Amino acid sequence: MSTIVPQDKRxxxxxxxxxxxKNQSQFLKSGCENCEExxxxxxxxxxxxxxxxxxxxxxxxxxxxxxxxxSRWQRIEKYAKGLYAAQVSGRIPEDIEMELERRGITYRPRxxxxxx
Numbered sequence: 001m002s003t004i005v006p007q008d009k010r011x012x013x014x015x016x017x018x019x020x021x022k023n024q025s026q027f028l029k030s031g032c033e034n035c036e037e038x039x040x041x042x043x044x045x046x047x048x049x050x051x052x053x054x055x056x057x058x059x060x061x062x063x064x065x066x067x068x069x070x071s072r073w074q075r076i077e078k079y080a081k082g083l084y085a086a087q088v089s090g091r092i093p094e095d096i097e098m099e100l101e102r103r104g105i106t107y108r109p110r111x112x113x114x115x116x
Contacts, residue, residue, distance in 0.1 A: 013052035058086030
């Protein structure tokens with residue numbers, strides 16, 4: 001549990017792609033468990049600041065993502081266990097958005113502006 005929930009509650013940030021919440025040093029040390037292949041934050045502080053936001057609302061603790069209706073509603077059912085923001089303000093950098101398009105992945109901002 002200690003590796004999932006940030007022990008240091010200072011400098012909490014949420015991933016702009018999946019909404020995983022960790023502190024800045026955790027993102028710097030290990031990147032994002034869900035998005036590292038695309039975002040490549042590990043070891044790159046500038047990338048951490050570009051691809052995460054300190055401005056987020058609410059959070060949920062997801063311990064069994066595949067079994068939770070909330071995880072399906074938040075579209076995190078295939079992600080790693082952890083804390084996730086309900087909404088995250090900001091957008092991923094344009095170059096990453098273009099990379100997602102090239103991979104056939106539709107980017108959905110986590111700020112609640114895109115409705116189904």
